[in-house]
Amino acid sequence: MRVHFIAIGGSAMHNLALALHHKGDHVTGSDDTIFEPSKSRLEKYGLLPEEFGWFTEKISTDLDAVILGMHAKEDNPELIKAQELGLKIYSYPEYLYEQSKNKTRVVIGGSHGKTTITSMILHVMHYHEKEVDYMVGAQLDGFDTMVHLTDENGFIVLEGDEYLSSPIDRRPKFHLYQPNIALISGIAWDHINVFPTWENYLSQFEQFVELMKNGSILVYNEDDAAVAALAEAATKPTRKHSYTVPDHQIINGTTYLDTPEGAMPIEIFGKHNLSNLAGAKWMCQHMGIDEDDFYEAIATFKGASKRLEKIAENSDAVIFKDFAHSPSKVAATTAAVATQYEGRKIIACLELHTYSSLNPEFLEQYKNALDPATVAVVFYSPNAVAIKKLAPISKEQILKAFDRDDLIVMTDPTAFKEWLFQQQLERSALLLMSSGNYGGLDFEEVKKLVN
Structure with a gap:
């Protein structure tokens, strides 16, 4: 595939570019400015544009896809050229769906906790050498990129951001993923420049659930009143599983999690993180990891970058x-x-x-x-x-x-x-x-x- 990125320097965009490059696609891109660490990472693999700016000559009918980042504007000259040529223009999440439409899509949504829960799931999978595709919003220990795509992996784990998809696609990103297995961690009004009222913001999560695939599974935080009400009213998921903060104790600054094998010390702390852990356990179990194996792996999880x-x-x-x-x-x-x-x-x-x-x-x-x-x-x-x-x-x-x-x-x-x-x-x-x-x-x- 020949894929061109308009605004390749963004955190998400450059990681997707790297993932496609590692997958064997021919990747090009443009941007008017690129900061570290995106700049060095793109340069390492020969994907850094030779000069900054927008160049319409990069857009031709030889391209199989154009991926448009949020940093670009609607009047971007490369975007206009792509539209004139009738090229297929994808938003970032739209292209992730295109790459995973034949996989089991595991999507973690919520106003808070989604990066940590996604990271926990990936940590457990990595610990047990279970290969999955993924997209996560933080750089993780043991993972080269924040996006990984293959042709052969059966699962893809996606962090489900509710912000807009692209300058010309005003849908929330997580509306495009159509999950087979989904989790909602909590709902607290955010992004008020896009969702001006609480009701408008809440409705995005209601739509997220309604866009799940038939026969899907919904995991949800029962301690969040808005999430619980939404989940209980939802008709699309075939199965629903709630979770809550697990039993634990704090001794001399260390949190011990109650497990069937006894109290287990863990690296993370805080009720919100323990709640995240409970949600991640359900998701991992739905992906084939049994409870004992989950506890063994999660004991070594130190947290996502910049999250406590x-x-x-x-x-x-x-x-x-x-x-x-x-x-x-x-x-x-x-x-x-x-x-x-x-x-x-x-x-x-x-x-x-x-x-x-x-x-x-x-x-x-x-x-x-x-x-x-x-x-x-x-x-x-x-x-x-x-x-x-x-x-x-x-x-x-x-x-x-x-x-x-x-x-x-x-x-x-x-x-x-x-x-x-x-x-x-x-x-x-x-x-x-x-x-x-x-x-x-x-x-x-x-x-x-x-x-």
């Missing part, structure tokens, strides 16, 4: 980095650290970085999210607010939204870094939550706080 990732630790302090930015994720992550390190000072730092989190109308969703922390900081960049063309946010709005009188609100990256490095971390756990980097914070430097 321990970046530094000594006998007296620990530092975590987490991708959490939505209200439900922030609340769950902060509570998890506070519970795991009971008796320590918990310093929780949150950067408001996404469109939703910087929207004044959405801020109230964060009420009490940082309450389990001893010290709580919210950082945001007024410049980022301006770039996203949102109404300015004041310190008073932040304080009111989080409903915490001693909340520290900061907007200057230099001042935040100085404050952070002045903190005494004796008997402490530092939690840095962001999908950004606090205006340029070097996490390698942060590690030195406990070294």
Whole structure:
């Protein structure tokens, strides 16, 4: 196959490009800018464009497929040329479905936890040398790429993102996968620039379930009221299996999971992660892994990249980095650290970085999210607010939204870094939550706080 990527440099797009290259397809691509690590990874396999920009001469009738990334615009010259030539133009998820339509599609959906659950499933499969195709939203230990495609594997495990598919395909990505086995971990309003109301957002998950294949299996989190109501009302899945937080105990900072063979220490912690584990167990069992084999493998799972990732630790302090930015994720992550390190000072730092989190109308969703922390900081960049063309946010709005009188609100990256490095971390756990980097914070430097 000859496949061309418009906007090849994106995290998902370049991983799909690499997967197709490894599969033996002839891959080309364009982009107006490409950052690390995409740049080096594409260059390693000879897929990095010779120069940045859009070049209509790359588009010809010799191409079997054109894959369009979200970074491109509707007026992209390469896209227009492809449309004029009548070429088949796919969105990223649409092409994944095309590559897996004869496989058993295992799709993990939800507002939170889907990357971790997908990672857990892949970890278990990899541990037991079970070959599956996959697409996951984080780089995993032991896996070269975030996408893997073959002709021979019978299963494909897909992280089911509810965001839009492409500039010309406004369907949520997970509507395109038509799962045979699906999981919904939780539903908490997000992406308000696309889904302006809770009802509109919820309806995307209802459609996801209705688009499942006949004879399908739905696994769902019974502790989430919205998920439970949706699952119980669904008529498409033939079988439904609910899960909840498994029995466990915390001893000296280590979580022990209750199993048929007794208490088993695990690397991860927090009720949300234990819930994720319970969901992953059901999915693995539906893929042919028995319970004992699941427990054996999951004991060595250390977590997905940037999901409660321990970046530094000594006998007296620990530092975590987490991708959490939505209200439900922030609340769950902060509570998890506070519970795991009971008796320590918990310093929780949150950067408001996404469109939703910087929207004044959405801020109230964060009420009490940082309450389990001893010290709580919210950082945001007024410049980022301006770039996203949102109404300015004041310190008073932040304080009111989080409903915490001693909340520290900061907007200057230099001042935040100085404050952070002045903190005494004796008997402490530092939690840095962001999908950004606090205006340029070097996490390698942060590690030195406990070294």
